[in-house]
Each structure stands twice: as structure tokens, then as C-alpha cells.
Amino acid sequence: MLKKMKAAAEDPPVGASKDLSKSVLESSRQIWLAGLGAFSRAQQEGRKVFDTLVKQGEVLESKTKRTAIDTAAAAGTVAKAKAKEVQAMAGGTWDKLEQVFEARVARALSKLGVHTQNDVQRLTERVDALADAVNDLIKATGAKPKARGRAASSGKARKSPKRASS
Numbered sequence: 398m399l400k401k402m403k404a405a406a407e408d409p410p411v412g413a414s415k416d417l418s419k420s421v422l423e424s425s426r427q428i429w430l431a432g433l434g435a436f437s438r439a440q441q442e443g444r445k446v447f448d449t450l451v452k453q454g455e456v457l458e459s460k461t462k463r464t465a466i467d468t469a470a471a472a473g474t475v476a477k478a479k480a481k482e483v484q485a486m487a488g489g490t491w492d493k494l495e496q497v498f499e500a501r502v503a504r505a506l507s508k509l510g511v512h513t514q515n516d517v518q519r520l521t522e523r524v525d526a527l528a529d530a531v532n533d534l535i536k537a538t539g540a541k542p543k544a545r546g547r548a549a550s551s552g553k554a555r556k557s558p559k560r561a562s563s
Contacts (some may be wrong), residue, residue: 503513512520 506513
């Protein structure tokens with residue numbers, strides 16, 4: 398149709414101007430009718446298209462939710478693992494710090510001449526061993542042991558003599 402109009406415009410015959418205007422009017426009318434047909438079809442099928450788009454949107458939304466939930470679960474698992482790792486590192490650091498502190502306190506007490514719990518334990522064991530040896534020796538000689546110290550006094554304290562005041 399466009400070719401006809403170009404040809405008519407280049408070499409117009411005598412009654413061609415009427416044909417040209419008729420042709421333009423006919424083309425305009427066809428374009429108008431095509432637009433009305435598209436509008437009518439859109440009205441009729443618009444609801445179907447809308448419903449189809451809603452269904453597609455629902456499917457996409459459920460996929461997106463599923464993906465988000467899976468991603469959140471994976472992130473939670475990774476976060477828990479990292480938290481345990483950091484907690485283990487912190488615990489190890491505290492243990493090391495405690496050991497360093499105990500070692501420094503032990504050195505300071507040693508320099509001051511304060512006996513440790515291990516020193517007291519060894520001395521207690523030696524005293525017990527000596528007491529056993531003495532008891533065995535006393536039994537072997539048949540002598541009665543003399544009670545000394547606190548056990549001998551039986552709770553009575555000796556009074557020191559009073560000095561005369563001048």
C-alpha cells in the first residue's frame with residue numbers, strides 16, 4: 398500500500414489526486430480499525446493475561462521464599478560453626494593466660510620464700526614417714542613414748558611466772 402502511495406505521488410495521473418486522498422483515507426481507516434480491534438482484544442483477553450501473570454507471580458514468589466529460607470538456613474549453620482570456632486579460640490586464649498598468670502605468681506611466691514602446696518604436701522609425707530619410723534623404733538625397743546607438745550598439755554596452758562614490778 399505504501400508503494401502505491403509513493404508511485405501515485407511521483408507520477409500523478411489526471412484523476413490521481415482523488416484516488417490518492419481516497420487511498421489515504423482508506424489506510425487511515427484500516428489503521429484506526431486495527432487499533433480498535435487490538436483494544437477490544439485486550440479488553441477481552443486482558444483478564445486472562447492478568448490471571449496468568451498473577452499465577453506466574455505466585456510461582457516466582459514461592460521459589461523466592463524457598464531460596465531465601467534455604468539461604469538463611471545455610472547462613473545460620475555457617476554462623477554457628479564460626480561461633481564455635483571463635484569460642485574455642487577464646488577458651489584456648491584464656492587457658493594460656495591462666496597458665497602464664499599462675500607461673501608468674503608461683504615465681505613471685507618462690508622469690509619471697511613462700512612454700513607452695515606441693516612443698517607442704519611433700520613435707521607432710523616426710524613427717525608422716527618419720528612418725529611411722531619413730532613408732533616402729535619405739536615398738537622395737539619396748540619403751541613407752543612420751544607425749545609432747547599440745548597433746549601432753551591436754552588443753553592446760555602453763556602460766557609464766559610474774560615478775561615483780563619495781
